Amino acid sequence: MLAVLGVIAALVPFALHGYPLYVASEVALYALAAVALDLLAGYAGLVSLGQAAFFGIGAYAAAIVSAHAGPNIALTLAVGFAAAAVFGAVVAPLALRSAGIFFLMITLAFAQLVWATADKWRSLTGGSDGFVIAKVALSDTAFYAVCLGLLVVTLLLLARLLRAPAGRVLDAVRQNEPRARALGLAAFWYKYWAFVVAGGITGLAGVLHAHHRNFASLADLSWTNSVLLLVIVLLGGLRSLWGAVAGAAVFVLLQVWISSITDRWENFLIGAVLVAIVLLTRRGLWSILFPPAAVAAER
Amino acid sequence: MTADVAARSSDALAVDSVTKRFGGVTALNAVSLHVARGERRAIIGPNGAGKSTLFAVISGSQRPSAGDIEIGQRRTTGMPAEQVARLGVARTFQMSSLFAENSVLENVMLGTLTAGGQAWNAASSFDRLAPSEHDGRRALASVGLADKADVAAAQLSHGESRQLELAVALAQRPAMLLLDEPLAGLAGPERERVGRLLLDLPRDVTILLIEHDLDFAQNFADRMTVLDNGEVLAEGTPQQVRADPVVQTVYLGTGSAPVRREHARGETLLAVRGLACGYGQALVLEDVSIGVSRGEVVAILGRNGMGKSTLLNALMGFLPLRSGSIELAGTDLAKTPALVRARSGMALVPQGRRMLAGLTVTEELALGARPGPWNIERALALFPRLRERARNESQTLSGGEQQMVAIARALLRNPSLLMMDEPSEGLSPALIKTLEAAISSLRDDGETVLLAEQNVDLALAVADRVYILERGRVVAHEPAAALAANRSRLERSLGL
Numbered sequence: 006m007l008a009v010l011g012v013i014a015a016l017v018p019f020a021l022h023g024y025p026l027y028v029a030s031e032v033a034l035y036a037l038a039a040v041a042l043d044l045l046a047g048y049a050g051l052v053s054l055g056q057a058a059f060f061g062i063g064a065y066a067a068a069i070v071s072a073h074a075g076p077n078i079a080l081t082l083a084v085g086f087a088a089a090a091v092f093g094a095v096v097a098p099l100a101l102r103s104a105g106i107f108f109l110m111i112t113l114a115f116a117q118l119v120w121a122t123a124d125k126w127r128s129l130t131g132g133s134d135g136f137v138i139a140k141v142a143l144s145d146t147a148f149y150a151v152c153l154g155l156l157v158v159t160l161l162l163l164a165r166l167l168r169a170p171a172g173r174v175l176d177a178v179r180q181n182e183p184r185a186r187a188l189g190l191a192a193f194w195y196k197y198w199a200f201v202v203a204g205g206i207t208g209l210a211g212v213l214h215a216h217h218r219n220f221a222s223l224a225d226l227s228w229t230n231s232v233l234l235l236v237i238v239l240l241g242g243l244r245s246l247w248g249a250v251a252g253a254a255v256f257v258l259l260q261v262w263i264s265s266i267t268d269r270w271e272n273f274l275i276g277a278v279l280v281a282i283v284l285l286t287r288r289g290l291w292s293i294l295f296p297p298a299a300v301a302a303e304r
Numbered sequence: 305m306t307a308d309v310a311a312r313s314s315d316a317l318a319v320d321s322v323t324k325r326f327g328g329v330t331a332l333n334a335v336s337l338h339v340a341r342g343e344r345r346a347i348i349g350p351n352g353a354g355k356s357t358l359f360a361v362i363s364g365s366q367r368p369s370a371g372d373i374e375i376g377q378r379r380t381t382g383m384p385a386e387q388v389a390r391l392g393v394a395r396t397f398q399m400s401s402l403f404a405e406n407s408v409l410e411n412v413m414l415g416t417l418t419a420g421g422q423a424w425n426a427a428s429s430f431d432r433l434a435p436s437e438h439d440g441r442r443a444l445a446s447v448g449l450a451d452k453a454d455v456a457a458a459q460l461s462h463g464e465s466r467q468l469e470l471a472v473a474l475a476q477r478p479a480m481l482l483l484d485e486p487l488a489g490l491a492g493p494e495r496e497r498v499g500r501l502l503l504d505l506p507r508d509v510t511i512l513l514i515e516h517d518l519d520f521a522q523n524f525a526d527r528m529t530v531l532d533n534g535e536v537l538a539e540g541t542p543q544q545v546r547a548d549p550v551v552q553t554v555y556l557g558t559g560s561a562p563v564r565r566e567h568a569r570g571e572t573l574l575a576v577r578g579l580a581c582g583y584g585q586a587l588v589l590e591d592v593s594i595g596v597s598r599g600e601v602v603a604i605l606g607r608n609g610m611g612k613s614t615l616l617n618a619l620m621g622f623l624p625l626r627s628g629s630i631e632l633a634g635t636d637l638a639k640t641p642a643l644v645r646a647r648s649g650m651a652l653v654p655q656g657r658r659m660l661a662g663l664t665v666t667e668e669l670a671l672g673a674r675p676g677p678w679n680i681e682r683a684l685a686l687f688p689r690l691r692e693r694a695r696n697e698s699q700t701l702s703g704g705e706q707q708m709v710a711i712a713r714a715l716l717r718n719p720s721l722l723m724m725d726e727p728s729e730g731l732s733p734a735l736i737k738t739l740e741a742a743i744s745s746l747r748d749d750g751e752t753v754l755l756a757e758q759n760v761d762l763a764l765a766v767a768d769r770v771y772i773l774e775r776g777r778v779v780a781h782e783p784a785a786a787l788a789a790n791r792s793r794l795e796r797s798l799g800l
Binding site for chain 1: 363364365384385386387389390394395397401402403404405406410413414415417418436472476
């Protein structure tokens with residue numbers, strides 16, 4: 006199954022060009038951000054409503070670096086990852102003091118703070134006008150390859166991490182933190198690193214998004230962007246990295262398809278389809294392809 | 305007092321005038337305690353005396369409000385729980401506390417990661433789990449759970465989770481072990497096995513044990529400490545402590561068994577016929593038929609995992625039936641949801657208490673109250689302890705106090721049928737006597753009670769009739785008096 010998906014993804018650029026290839030890149034970069042949020046919300050049990058902060062920081066990092074040093078994608082990716090991870094490292098000690106709904110609120114608050122800063126600091130960000138970025142010197146196919154490559158590497162590393170003791174401990178902390186601590190496991194640090202790593206990966210997705218649109222804007226930092234990522238993850242099913250990828254694919258394709266039919270009822274129809282999917286598949290899309298019993302046996 | 309508790313170099317644990325307050329409640333008041341290396345210390349005392357809080361403070365999950373704690377000559381006051389654990393301190397929790405989604409084996413493997421106090425962090429190598437699996441399986445075998453290794457922890461019976469709880473703590477290869485009521489809710493062979501296991505623990509491990517089974521605690525411990533109301537009431541060898549008259553009145557309770565009044569049995573209130581149900585593929589109960597008449601106390605006896613809780617949950621509507629009928633006062637409720645059954649007059653005191661988050665005791669009691677002979681005043685008169693706790697959040701109460709809230713909460717529904725799932729679990733001997741008196745007085749008032757119990761003495765003292773469950777079937781049904789007269793036959797049929 007996974008091999009089939011891989012082959013399809015690798016063949017996409019040869020079969021597609023123009024707009025469909027653009028959509029394929031969009032899927033890959035949203036999948037990257039969704040996988041990061043699944044690590045956080047699914048495995049670490051930290052449901053964040055502030056992922057837009059990391060996404061936007063990545064996007065503006067791409068814009069600012071491109072403006073000063075030229076549109077070098079390797080450099081913007083490195084800076085975007087670092088900036089988002091550092092932001093995560095600074096914010097985590099405060100955010101992780103709370104859990105559950107309060108964690109959700111505090112991550113939202115931090116993201117709004119970043120949004121407000123970007124809005125006011127016009128000299129750096131262009132404020133509400135946004136920030137136009139020079140096009141990177143990559144063909145559409147090569148850009149897609151970069152998106153897909155980052156997604157695949159991230160998936161492999163996270164899958165490895167989650168099977169390793171550290172991942173098992175993270176999952177145990179989510180289930181029963183006092184118990185994990187009584188076993189001598191420093192719950193805080195597992196959550197801390199999950200938060201920072203997820204932040205960095207989301208930053209990468211933001212960089213890719215900015216280069217893809219040749220534009221960074223306040224919309225990248227908007228709370229609606231955080232909601233969108235959470236919807237993608239829930240759609241795909243929590244605690245399944247492949248589910249997050251499937252969620253991103255379904256969501257992006259749904260959006261493209263519906264907006265090609267109508268432009269007045271777009272949000273209404275997307276909402277209706279999402280409600281239907283969530284009602285029909287309590288544990289996300291991935292649970293249809295791989296029913297829970299089979300998943301358990303796989304482990 | 306201070307003179308005897310001056311630090312000694314052989315001390316594994318020194319607790320020095322530790323006070324812990326939760327809001328207005330002082331759970332521990334200047335408690336001092338010295339435990340020598342390799343010593344076995346039993347901590348006993350009434351419910352709400354502060355025993356579990358003492359463990360929480362020693363293990364670092366609660367910070368003391370005042371006082372000092374030293375573990376193996378290291379000051380650990382205010383140290384986070386994970387660091388205390390790495391000093392070689394393992395603990396079990398009063399209410400089983402597991403990683404429910406993980407398999408039994410994975411639970412113990414998580415315990416081995418910091419075994420013997422070794423450092424462990426996220427960067428540890430990936431191949432750590434192979435030796436850990438070996439150690440984990442050994443720990444499981446030692447508590448008799450080897451054949452359950454691949455079962456999800458959530459699927460274990462109550463008794464099995466207690467055994468797993470202990471296996472996880474042993475997998476940590478602790479230098480000091482804090483055991484919070486390891487025998488609660490265990491009966492028969494399970495109780496014997498876990499009891500044996502505790503007695504056979506290596507003598508170089510320092511052990512603190514909270515246990516209500518005084519015979520076991522006396523047999524196990526080198527010394528005993530009695531806590532009452534957050535203070536040390538007495539300390540000494542088990543013989544000294546048991547002989548202490550103050551301990552006698554505070555903890556063991558006095559007074560004779562309540563006089564049993566014979567009364568006429570009314571018409572059938574509950575009739576269950578051919579009930580079958582289970583979880584997923586597994587059938588837990590098969591062809592169970594029982595009847596309860598109005599004004600009668602009926603007990604369901606059986607070892608852990610024989611289906612007692614499942615039966616009560618199925619009667620209450622928390623579990624769908626595969627087949628069979630449930631009639632309450634002539635109305636078939638088999639296909640109705642729990643809400644309808646509750647409105648029809650059924651109330652359940654669940655195992656594990658299930659307190660609601662954020663509510664005070666008074667609110668918790670008021671929540672389900674319906675008009676009838678039971679009102680809050682009368683419930684508080686039954687459990688005076690709750691009056692003192694009325695304004696505390698119910699989740700902050702001790703296990704035994706929560707049990708009282710759960711019983712009072714069910715009574716306030718003024719049910720026609722009161723069902724209780726192991727109400728005696730985690731209660732001190734004195735409180736079990738209170739409970740016994742309470743159930744007897746309910747019976748004398750003509751209330752109808754269906755009780756699932758492992759505590760044979762309690763069940764026989766209060767019940768009119770007894771059903772015995774074995775592997776999901778009713779294997780015996782007799783008047784309690786007949787069983788009481790022939791204990792050995794009863795114990796045989798329970799497999800004790």
